[in-house]
Amino acid sequence: MVLNYVIWNPDPEIFSIGSLAVRWYGLLFALSFVLGYIIMQQFFNKEGVPLKLLDKLATYMVISTIIGARLGHCLFYEPDKYLSNPIDILKIWEGGLASHGAALGILLALYLFSRKTKKPYFWTVDRIVIVVALAGFFIRAGNLMNSEIYGDETKKNYGFVYVRDFDENLKSIFNLEKTDYNKPDKFSQKSLPEDIIHPVNIYMEFPSRVTDTNTIALAMQRNVRWMLSPPQAIHLYNLYWPETQSFEYNMQTAPTGTQLDFTVASVPRHPTQIYEALAYLLIFLLLLGFYYMKNGKPVRGVLFAWFLILIFTARFIIEYFKMPQVAFEEGMTLNMGQWLSIPFVLAGVIILFYSYHLNKKDIGKINN
DSSP states (O other), X not given: OOOEEEEEOOOSEEEEETTEEEEHHHHHHHHHHHHHHHHHHHHHHHHTOOHHHHHHHHHHHHHXXXXXXXXXXXXXXXXXXXXXXGGGGGOGGGOOOOHHHHHHHHHHHHHHXXXXXXXXXXXXXXXXXXXXXXXXXXXXXXXXXXXXXXXOBOOSSEEEEEOHHHHHHHHHHSOOSEEEEEOOOHHXXXXXOTTOOSEEEEEEEOOTTOOOHHHHHHHIIIIIHHHTOTTHHHHHTSEEOOTTSOXXXXXXXXXXXXEEEEEEEEOOXXXXXXXXXXXXXXXXXXXXXXXXHTTTOOOTTHHHHHHHHHHHHHHHHHGGGBOOSSGGGTTOSSOHHHHHHHHXXXXXXXXXXXXXXXXXXXXXXXXX
16 A cells, blocks of 8 residues: 655744744745735836835735734634633644635725825735745745645645644643654555554653653553544544554663653644645736736736635635634635635625726726
8 A cells, every 4th residue: 555645743843043033934924925915016126216205015915914914813723712811812832824804904004004194005916926925925835834734635645744732731741852643554454454544653761860761661552542542543643453452562661761652643744834835826927927028017907806716715615625713714614714705705796897897998098
């Protein structure tokens, strides 16, 4: 049997200095703004717009993205939690950002920016959405490095097995020197129960001073075996051990410390972060190509309209492959992400017709 699934467990931190940690998500998030600024700078230079306006626009974008994304998550996905404890809204380091909230925050900020600078609203958003699509690519890549917002079961012999949550809980039980996750070779698979169709080998290495194997064995049977009990293990950790099978592991002591390994079943899931990232990258290239095809003078509102239609149609479709983000989405025909996407798609269609209608009127005036 060919094992096509990927065991995914990158370290979210690139490096740390004392209590300061540089994470992949933060780096990619910042990179999206840097590259977005450079691209917008090229637009401004091409069209002869003063660059001092770009610095002001960048400030509006950074603030509105963070505030909109945070409020969007708090109000759309967990309103009870955050409305009962509003101070927790400020704890952005605990996670919880929503792209729909970011979109609303950006649109409002750009309206305020246009009012203040007297720059036409559609002129601004037509160019901003190009770099926003690129930012979506980087943000979803950051989600991938965080092992978050992943998809439902593929129910096939392919997909990603996200083991980050299990690994963190394992390290909270034991003081481990090292952990490793890999697919077993063909030889070791022969000894596995028949219902272990997506096996994952887990290796644990304890510090040299840890030699109390009885305590380790007790913790393995009580804590780790409980963690691997379905169905909660399937939902929480993407790893499990069949309840009908006895839980077995190999343990040996060496001068370097105690070593332990065991094999469990896994749940391959759709890597929806990759699906979304690639969709947003393609949309970025399409919008950018259209902008240059029109020599920097597209029909006002058209790029914005196509952005809304393409981005949120892609989001609507990909939501079918995602796990519910919050409990109340369980059992919903359409989840919250899909319900929030529909108005944006409809708005895009309306703006598209409106933009071309205005363009025809302008052409008619010129011809007359």
